[in-house]
Amino acid sequence: MxxxxxxxxxxxxxxxxxxxxxxxxxxxxxxxxxxxxxxxxxxxxxxxxxxxxxxxxxxxxxxxxxxxxxxxxxxxxxxxxxxxxxxxxxxxxxxxxxxxxxxxxxxxxxxxxxxxxxxxxxxxxxxxxxxxxxxxxxxxxxxxxxxxxxxxxxxxxxxxxxxxxxxxxxxxxxxxxxxxLPIKKKQVRPQEEHLMVLLLVWQNRIVLEKRNSGLLKNLYGFPCLESETLPENPFSLASVHFRYCGHARHIFSHRIWEMDIHEFHLMTPSLPDGFFFCDYATLSSFPIPTAFRMARKYAEEILSRDLLLSSDAVSPLSL
Ligand code: SF4
Incomplete structure (x- = not known):
């Protein structure tokens, strides 16, 4: 440690x-x-x-x-x-x-x-x-x-x-x-990457993925696209863009992630391989790295908001 x-x-x-x-x-x-x-x-x-x-x-x-x-x-x-x-x-x-x-x-x-x-x-x-x-x-x-x-x-x-x-x-x-002293070589500047972090919501649940490659491999996170432009149907999922949540920045040793976080509402619950839903109660049980701290905060807000709405018998899709 x-x-x-x-x-x-x-x-x-x-x-x-x-x-x-x-x-x-x-x-x-x-x-x-x-x-x-x-x-x-x-x-x-x-x-x-x-x-x-x-x-x-x-x-x-x-x-x-x-x-x-x-x-x-x-x-x-x-x-x-x-x-x-x-x-x-x-x-x-x-x-x-x-x-x-x-x-x-x-x-x-x-x-x-x-x-x-x-x-x-x-x-x-x-x-x-x-x-x-x-x-x-x-x-x-x-x-x-x-x-x-x-x-x-x-x-x-x-x-x-x-x-x-x-x-x-x-x-x-x-x-x-x-x-x-000591004399050290000049440090290489960390490389910047722009990511779109997607909070994909279906009813009272949000999509997580177990990352299968790259940085933070095998850890859980929110689905990301390496893009600065908003996709219409991310990962070919029928969905509507609901709002831009905010920006977050995470500095790794050799890389910087500039992340724009967006909320999308899914029209159906079918998901690609590797993606799965979790709800407010289960979100905290997954090891989600600090890089997604801001996205997680928005996800918790969305899930607690949707919990409130569902207790009033209102579908989040009707917002
Ligand atoms: S070891 Fe470091 S602190 Fe001690 S005298 Fe030398 S430079 Fe100064």
Whole structure:
């Protein structure tokens, strides 16, 4: 959970997740939808899927014993060098490095590494250096100290050099270019995509789909079209356009979705494969990613409005 996400955000999710899946066997045997539901809102859903795949692998091939060495941990889905190093050193006191962005910053500044750290050669140099520096005694405390130094003192902008315990050793501080390090390649601008998000309504129900490709694959969402123009009968469904609900924007790591949300009323309840109806009571049981937060809010408004109308015996189609 802590990959790409701050501890403050993770804390509540972590406790809820442990309540839902108290041990590795519970996680391994849970339906994938239940795991994704518990993850809802944290983003980067591949982490949740990998976590469950790892739990299955551990229960099926390792008798449920969690690996304790970094090299073994790296064989689990979703665990790379950094996570393996952090878990092995902090949880099991193995003297291996845990090199994340904070540690790269501290090392490149202290040792004056003025090379592009996005390139493999500089990464290897930093990794080799990090490995040499890990003490045999208390490697977990050392890993935590390096991470904290990067997160609290050696900040990307305005590092607190006056309060820094390693200032006398620091090359970048001596040369006065700490803020220019580490050197990174310019980031590629995220690509924009325009989507029409369709709230397709039939009586008191709304259409959801389980996404079968692309971003957010296997998660639930509202049907989308990659278009900026309003279709007459989206997905060839007999329907009438009812209203434009609003705009929403969601930023992924490499992509931005610009979404226009529209409400359509269906004339018949027949749907293409992969689409299905849900009502107000069941909508909240599906793991719907944060990208659809605004669309979901409109969907809830529509369903609660239609509930009210139906209790007055008025069809929503007669609006
Ligand atoms: S002296 Fe400054 S630049 Fe060097 S490690 Fe400490 S905070 Fe970072």
């Amino acid at each position: 802590l990959q790409q996400t701050k501890a403050d955000t993770v804390k509540e999710y972590y406790l809820r997740f442990l309540d839902a899946f108290p041990d590795i066997f519970a996680l391994a045997s849970a339906p994938e939808d239940a795991v994704l539901k518990a993850w809802e809102g944290l983003g980067y859903y591949s982490r949740a899927r990998n976590l469950q795949k790892a739990a299955k692998l551990i229960t099926e091939t390792m008798d449920g014993h969690f690996p304790r060495k970094a090299e073994e941990l790296k064989r689990l889905p979703g665990i790379g060098d950094y996570t393996a190093g952090a878990v092995a050193s902090i949880a099991f006191e193995e003297p291996v490095p845990a090199v994340d962005g904070n540690v790269i910053r501290v090392l490149s500044r202290c040792w004056g590494i003025r090379e592009n750290v996005s390139e493999t050669a500089a990464q290897k140099k930093i990794h080799d250096l990090a490995a040499k520096l890990v003490p045999a005694d208390r490697p977990g405390d050392y890993a935590n100290a390096m991470m904290e130094l990067g997160a609290m003192v050696c900040l990307p902008k305005h590092p607190h050099c006056d309060d820094c315990p390693v200032q006398p050793l620091c090359n970048a501080h001596a040369l006065g270019d700490a803020e220019q």
